Amino acid sequence: xxxxxxxxxxxxxxxxxxxxxxxxxxxxxxxxxxxxxxxxxxxxxxxxxxxxxxxxxxxxxxxxxxxxxxxxxxxxxxxxxxxxxxxxxxxxxxxxxxxxxxxxxxxxxxxxxxxxxxxxxxxxxxxxxxxxxxxxxxxxxxxxxxxxxxxxxxxxxxxxxxxxxxxxxxxxxxxxxxxxxxxxxxxxxxxxxxxxxxxxxxxxxxxxxxxxxxxxxxxxxxxxxxxxxxxxxxxxxxxxxxxxxxxxxxxxxxxxxxxxxxxxxxxxxxxxxxxxxxxxxxxxxxxxxxxxxxxxxxxxxxxxxxxxxxxxxxxxxxxxxx
Numbered sequence: 645x646x647x648x649x650x651x652x653x654x655x656x657x658x659x660x661x662x663x664x665x666x667x668x669x670x671x672x673x674x675x676x677x678x679x680x681x682x683x684x685x686x687x688x689x690x691x692x693x694x695x696x697x698x699x700x701x702x703x704x705x706x707x708x709x710x711x712x713x714x715x716x717x718x719x720x721x722x723x724x725x726x727x728x729x730x731x732x733x734x735x736x737x738x739x740x741x742x743x744x745x746x747x748x749x750x751x752x753x754x755x756x757x758x759x760x761x762x763x764x765x766x767x768x769x770x771x772x773x774x775x776x777x778x779x780x781x782x783x784x785x786x787x788x789x790x791x792x793x794x795x796x797x798x799x800x801x802x803x804x805x806x807x808x809x810x811x812x813x814x815x816x817x818x819x820x821x822x823x824x825x826x827x828x829x830x831x832x833x834x835x836x837x838x839x840x841x842x843x844x845x846x847x848x849x850x851x852x853x854x855x856x857x858x859x860x861x862x863x864x865x866x867x868x869x870x871x872x873x874x875x876x877x878x879x880x881x882x883x884x885x886x887x888x889x890x891x892x893x894x895x896x897x898x899x900x901x902x903x904x905x906x907x908x909x910x911x912x913x914x915x916x917x918x919x920x921x922x923x924x925x926x927x928x929x930x931x932x933x934x935x936x937x938x939x940x941x942x943x944x945x946x947x948x949x950x951x952x953x954x955x956x957x958x959x960x961x962x963x964x965x966x
Contacts, residue, residue, distance in 0.1 A: 672947075673946075674943075674965075675939060675942050675943050675946055675961070675965070676716070676965065677715050677716035677717050677958075677961075677962035677965065677966075678716055678717075678718060679942070679946055679950075679952060679953055680717055680942070680952070680953055680954075680955055680958035680961060680962060681717070681718075681719040681720060681721055681758075681760065681912070681952050681953065681954045681955070681958060682712050682717055682719070682720045682721070682955070682956075682958035682959055683720070683721050683723070683914075683954060683955060683956045683958070684700055684705070684708070684720050684721070684722045684723070684746070685697055685698065685699045685700070685723050685724075685847070685850055685851060686699065686700055686701070686702065686705070686722060686723065686724040686742055686743070686746045687699045687700070687701060687742075688701070688727050688742060689701045689702075689703065690727075691727065695849065695850040696845075696846040696849050696850050696917070696921065697846050697847060697849075697850040697917050697920070697921075697956065698956065699850060702742070702745045702746055702749050703749075705746060705749040705750055705753070706749060706752075706753040708959075709749075709750050709753050709754045709757055710753060710754065711959060712754075712757070712958070712959055712962075713754050713756075713757060715959065715962040715963055715966055716962060717958050717959065717962055718756070718757065718758060719757065719758035719759070719760060719952070720750060720757060720758070720759060720760065721760045721761075721762070721807075721914070721954045722743065722746050722747065722750070722759060722760065722761050722762070722803075723762050723767070723847075723851060724741070724742040724743035724746050724767075725742065725766075725767025725768060725851050725852065725853065726738075726741065726742070726767060726768045727742070729767075729768055729769055729770045730768075730769070730770055731769065731770055731771075731776075732776065733765040733768035733769045733776065733790060734768070735768045736765055736767075736768040736790060736791075736793075736794045737790065737793045737794050737797050738797075739797065741797070743761060743798060743801075744797065744798070744801040747759055747761070747798060747801040747802045747803055748801055748802065750802075751801075751802040758804045758805065759802060759803050759804050759805070760803070760804065760805040760806075760807060760834060760954075761795075761798045761803045761805070761806050761807060762807050762809050762836075763791045763794050763795050763798070763806050763807055763808045763809060763810075763815075763819065764791070764808070764809040764810050765787065765790065765791065765810065766810075766853040766855070767851055767852070767853050771855065771856040771857070772852070772853055772854050772855045772856050773855050773856070773857070774787075774809070774810040774811075774812075774855075774861055774863070775787040775810060775812065775862075776790065782862065784812055784813075784814065785814075787810060787812060787815065788812060788814050788815040788817075788818040788819075789818060791808055791810060791815050791818070791819060792815070792818040792819045792821070792822035792823075793822065795808070795819045795822060795823060795831075795833075796822050796823060796826045796828065799823055799826070799828040799831040800826070800828075803831065804831065804832065805831070805832045805833070805834050805886075805887070806819065806823070806831060806832075806833055806834070807833070807834045807835065807836055807889060808833065808835045808836065809835070809836040809838070810861075810863065811835075811836065811837075811838050811861065811863035811864055811865075811876075812863055813876075813879065813883075814883070815835075816833055816835050816880050816883040816884055816885050817883040817884055819833055820833055820883065820884035820885075832886040832887065833884065833885050833886055833887075834885065834886065834887045834888065834889050834912065835880040835883075835885050835888060835889065836889045836891060836914070837865075837873060837876060837877045837880065837888050837889065837890050837891070837896070837899070838861070838864045838865065838891050839864060839865050839866075839867050839873065839891070839892060839895055839896060840861065840864040840865065840866055840867065841864075841867070841891075841892050841895060841916070841918070842918065843892045843895070843916050843917065843918025843919060843922075844892075844916055844917060844918065845917070845918060846916075846917030846918055846920070846921050847916060847917040850917070867895060870898055870899060870902070873896075873899045874899055874902050874903060874906070877890075877899070877903050877907075878903070878906065878907065881907060881909055885909070886909065886910075887909050887910035887911065887912060887951075888903065888909060888910075888911050888912070889912050889913075889914050889954065890903075890911060890912070890913045890914065891913070891914035891916050892914070892915070892916045892918065892919060893913030893914055893915040893916065893919060893941070893945055893950075893953065893954075893955075894913075894915065894919055894923075894941055894945075896913055897913075897944070897945060897948050900913060900945065900948050900949055900950060901948050901949060904948070904949035910951040910952070911949060911950060911951055912950065912951055912952045912953065912954055913945045913950050913953055913954070914954040914955075915938065915941065915942070915945075915953060915954065915955040915956070915957070917956065919938070919941070920938070920955070920956040920957060923937040923938045923941060924937065924938050924957055924960075925937075933957075933960070935957055935960050935961055935964060938955065938957050938961065939961055939964075942955065942961070
């Protein structure tokens with residue numbers, strides 16, 4: 645490059661960055677409310693609400709979803725566990741479960757709000773494990789069958805997208821078959837693609853879903869195994885999944901980018917509880933959280949190919965941009 649060319653390039657760079665109006669004109673699309681899906685952790689009215697993560701009761705859901713719709717948020721991801729648990733996770737398929745009541749409360753208030761659910765047993769077993777056991781061993785067939793039945797119950801209540809979260813092979817296929825046989829062919833499946841992480845503790849404490857064994861979930865992927873993560877995601881799609889949830893969001897960006905090159909299925913990072921607690925720090929003096937670090941993370945995830953981002957901070961971020 646000649647001196648004249650270098651000078652001209654330098655001047656052009658200055659012109660592109662020198663005026664705010666020009667910088668704004670050239671920026672890509674911003675993070676919007678429509679990019680975000682709100683996490684709802686639902687608790688029974690009688691439970692103690694003093695927990696690390698924000699929760700709602702069924703009676704609080706109508707106002708919450710009206711608030712979400714008012715700022716342009718179009719979907720929610722719902723987690724709801726059983727207050728009383730047993731070895732067979734019977735609460736997971738109860739017709740009057742907390743999840744079923746929560747789905748009805750959302751759809752009765754905002755029929756157009758897309759409802760995504762979680763399908764797992766950790767909030768319904770007395771051990772806090774994601775699976776059923778027989779003779780001390782994991783029973784994958786029984787686990788898949790129960791999760792499939794759970795999905796059918798949720799679909800019957802109005803869920804639009806069900807989400808197998810135990811990370812067990814075969815569960816997505818079993819769920820798809822059960823949904824189709826029950827007449828829910830239009831209900832989508834979104835398996836969770838989960839890395840083992842220390843960032844889930846806020847959720848586990850809030851929802852009382854910590855495994856009694858104290859060990860990591862047996863089927864979650866080591867963060868040192870990106871190839872296994874991508875292969876597992878593609879295997880879920882081969883089983884009939886319509887989209888994928890990736891968690892933790894901030895630690896899955898390489899897998900998000902890799903999968904974006906290999907599938908057209910929607911990919912949705914889930915910004916988990918530890919990200920909310922650390923990247924939306926609470927100011928003790930004001931009681932307010934600073935959501936700017938999360939906004940930066942979500943902008944990066946959108947840039948990397950996220951179709952939507954699931955977060956506990958959806959409503960707060962949407963209000964900041966209103």
